[in-house]
Amino acid sequence: MFPSYSKKTENNKQVIEQRLLTQKLNLAVDLDRCTGCGVCIDACPEEAITEGPIGAVSRGKAKVSKVDVDPKKCSFCGVCNILCPFNAIKLSVDGVEKLPILEQQGFPVLEKKAKIDDEKCSRCVLCEEVCPRDAIRRDVAKVDQGHKAASTMKYAIDYKLDDAKCTKCGICAEACDAFKIEYKEPTPLTVKRIGEVKFDEKKCDACKVCVEICPEDAISIERKIIEEPKLSGKVAIDTNECVTCTWCQVICPKDAAKVEKVFEGELTINTANCPAGCSTCVDVCPCNALYLPVVEEAGHKPGKLAYNKDFCIYCGACINACPADSTITMKRNKINVTGEKTNLYNKIEAKLFAEKTPKIKEA
Numbered sequence: 525m526f527p528s529y530s531k532k533t534e535n536n537k538q539v540i541e542q543r544l545l546t547q548k549l550n551l552a553v554d555l556d557r558c559t560g561c562g563v564c565i566d567a568c569p570e571e572a573i574t575e576g577p578i579g580a581v582s583r584g585k586a587k588v589s590k591v592d593v594d595p596k597k598c599s600f601c602g603v604c605n606i607l608c609p610f611n612a613i614k615l616s617v618d619g620v621e622k623l624p625i626l627e628q629q630g631f632p633v634l635e636k637k638a639k640i641d642d643e644k645c646s647r648c649v650l651c652e653e654v655c656p657r658d659a660i661r662r663d664v665a666k667v668d669q670g671h672k673a674a675s676t677m678k679y680a681i682d683y684k685l686d687d688a689k690c691t692k693c694g695i696c697a698e699a700c701d702a703f704k705i706e707y708k709e710p711t712p713l714t715v716k717r718i719g720e721v722k723f724d725e726k727k728c729d730a731c732k733v734c735v736e737i738c739p740e741d742a743i744s745i746e747r748k749i750i751e752e753p754k755l756s757g758k759v760a761i762d763t764n765e766c767v768t769c770t771w772c773q774v775i776c777p778k779d780a781a782k783v784e785k786v787f788e789g790e791l792t793i794n795t796a797n798c799p800a801g802c803s804t805c806v807d808v809c810p811c812n813a814l815y816l817p818v819v820e821e822a823g824h825k826p827g828k829l830a831y832n833k834d835f836c837i838y839c840g841a842c843i844n845a846c847p848a849d850s851t852i853t854m855k856r857n858k859i860n861v862t863g864e865k866t867n868l869y870n871k872i873e874a875k876l877f878a879e880k881t882p883k884i885k886e887a
């Protein structure tokens with residue numbers, strides 16, 4: 525009988541399905557991508573999504589979804605898909621990923637502004653190293669070891685030969701292919717000038733072996749850099765994966781990464797309420813923004829829970845995972861979206877702006 529509903533976990537996804545006579549609707553929550561932030565819980569107009577055991581899943585104590593979707597309540601509107609900052613939820617219609625709400629009624633989408641200025645980027649590896657979401661696409665050509673600089677540098681050679689000193693002895697040509705001595709038949713008159721030194725700038729990489737080896741100190745070579753050496757290729761941010769935490773922007777030595785957070789807000793931590801030895805919030809934070817300061821000397825007490833404002837995206841995962849009461853308080857005050865803010869969106873935004881703090885979880 526139609527409609528029929530099902531819920532199953534396959535390929536590391538919780539998939540709920542509604543089958544109609546002529547249509548099959550699926551909503552899949554990717555267990556690896558979902559952080560349990562709860563944005564979808566607030567966003568769902570049907571209240572079809574509830575919290576799962578976020579802390580236990582993050583600590584590897586449970587292998588279930590961090591959120592639970594009720595297939596009978598879900599209207600398959602796709603709002604959770606649109607507002608999930610972690611790209612963890614996908615709506616499909618008849619097996620094809622689709623968001624009919626965007627086509628039919630209109631709904632704004634999260635605006636992730638994250639990019640790398642190609643001119644400024646030096647192709648270093650720092651952003652790739654720190655990005656907690658593997659969102660950096662570093663497509664940079666490998667260069668031969670030992671020739672890294674020379675093979676990527678644009679330079680001109682300033683070569684000078686002191687003709688008065690040069691005896692045409694030929695040692696430079698023996699040492700380097702850039703030199704060639706064109707010898708002429710000697711005569712009693714030209715005995716000290718029997719050749720001409722030819723220099724091929726294209727073969728010179730300014731290693732200066734000729735300068736060192738010339739017994740008459742007749743050669744000078746200088747390398748004039750025309751353009752700063754740069755590895756060829758590109759480093760870019762995959763905005764599907766990026767969560768706008770700004771780690772790349774903060775670490776970039778060239779000021780090349782520019783990221784605008786998708787959520788803005790305030791977070792306050794009341795460490796007096798933190799249960800001893802618990803680091804669940806640190807474990808679940810998808811942006812590595814929360815931390816317990818390291819104990820540097822024996823006998824010192826561990827530091828109190830803290831967070832780096834630069835990296836917090838106010839997703840709410842810490843609030844949902846915390847097993848205690850009123851430890852962290854979060855209040856979003858801005859969501860960057862693009863597109864018309866419909867009445868439905870405004871209602872959801874009000875829920876996302878509400879102050880949030882953990883409540884003791886029942887066992």
Ligand code: SF4
Pocket residue numbers: 638654655656657658659660761762765766767768769770771772773783
């Ligand atoms: S903003 Fe954060 S998630 Fe996005 S690319 Fe930079 S480091 Fe990665």
